Amino acid sequence: MWRSENMIQQYKTDFESFLRKAADKQQxxxxxxxxxxxxxxDPLRFFANGSSLEGNRHFWYSQKDDLYLVGAGPAILDMRTADEWEHVIESAxxxxxxxxxxxxxxxFSGMNFQQERERELWQDFPDTQYRIPAFTLTKTEKEYYVTINQLVDGSNIESQITTILGQLEQLFAEKDLPALQTELIRKEELESQAWKRLVKEATDTIKSTELDKVVLARAMKLxxxxxxxxxxxxxxxLDTQKDSFIFAVENGxxxxxxxxxxRLVRVESGILHTSCVAGTAPRGKSETDDQMIGNALLQDSKNREEHQYVVKMITDVISKYSKDLLVPDGPQLLKLRQLQHLHTPVSATLLPGASLQQIVQELHPTPALGGLPKQESLDFIEKKEPLERGWYGAPVGWMDSYRNGDTAVAIRSGLLDGNQxxxxxxxxxxxxxxxxxEFEETAIKFRPMLEALEVSE
Structure with a gap:
């Protein structure tokens, strides 16, 4: 069994020497x-152990890329713009x-869906966030890496080393994962009848104005x-949603x-990947039933129209920043545990000078999360939807100092706070x-989180 003491001792010599040399050169x-x-x-144990340290935690898992990223410990830098990140990396x-x-x-990055007048539920989550934690665990395929980040100015090196080594020991401790055994007291679907009336108002508005589509969201409180x-x-x-991007961002x-x-956008070694997902149906109870539902989804005019909105908007934006765009002739089926979706994967080569964050800023929100036309749909959501969306439906993800990064659209999600x-x-x-x-479709989309919280419908 590999033991954490081996790595702690290694850091005590190699990292201390590196830290001192870096500090000596800086004013x-x-x-x-x-x-x-x-x-x-175990990435999940690393995340769980991070609760014993000062600071907030982050978790990212992409089954498609066999990649875990876990952040823990104090925030070394908590930035509000991608430009700040670029400036920090230049001198690192x-x-x-x-x-x-x-x-x-x-x-680790995240942002608001859009500006909101009131921020009660999401008061600890800033409009935009780019955070470098003190410690990051990376698991890629069968390899594991630990990164220590520190701000250094040449003073207090000895105390920094002592603190870092103590925190590492806590992160590598072989503790049991916390159980989720807690009873549900109350479940409330917030303003369900009002939400249905809002859908009717939206369809009437679409028929009488230039609005083509609007994405409406609702909430459930447990x-x-x-x-x-x-x-x-x-x-x-992780056990039940194996084909999804699994994320967590802790604030306060x-x-x-x-x-x-x-996925919104992934960039690795200059190659861009994105995923157009829109159009939803449940999974079938048998293989034959599932195939029939999937085929019906592929032929459904409403869902195909909605999907094509998303494909066109995403490819129009990506073409500004890339070349050699590869787009399939038609959508495929993306089959998840409770749902299946129309799905069109897109790839391209990033142009020199283009960045992940430029593309994310222009893509968000896609028609799958906002609507069309973009501004008209956002105006409707802001004026009519009573929900405080916060980071729901917005991009969350990460980027490294080599201009690689990944973002996913934060749906099928929930905000935990205490016992709620x-x-x-x-x-x-x-x-x-x-x-x-539409109400039934949203009910299906609650299922992944309800199952994760061990709540029966």
């Missing part, structure tokens, strides 16, 4: 980052022999006997987490939408 604070390949560490002193995507300095542990919910999501006492099927959870679900409304059917 002001700079980011110093050290990455080392280590033995196997980095030791990283692997150069693998997701190693070295990593900023209350439990005891505090919810994010690690336990993540464990259930609240943790926003979920399992989303929808607020879950979110949405659907695209077009001129022929039926309020009862």
């Amino acid at each position: 002001q604070q700079i980011l110093v980052s050290w990455t080392e390949k280590v033995g196997a560490i 002193v980095v030791h990283n022999l692997s150069l693998r995507a997701g190693t070295g300095p990593v900023a 209350e439990f006997e005891e505090k919810l542990h994010a690690a336990g919910v993540l464990r259930n999501l 006492s609240a943790c926003f987490l979920g399992a989303t099927p929808e 959870a607020v879950l979110f679900a949405g659907c695209g409304v077009v001129k022929d939408s039926d309020p009862d059917m």
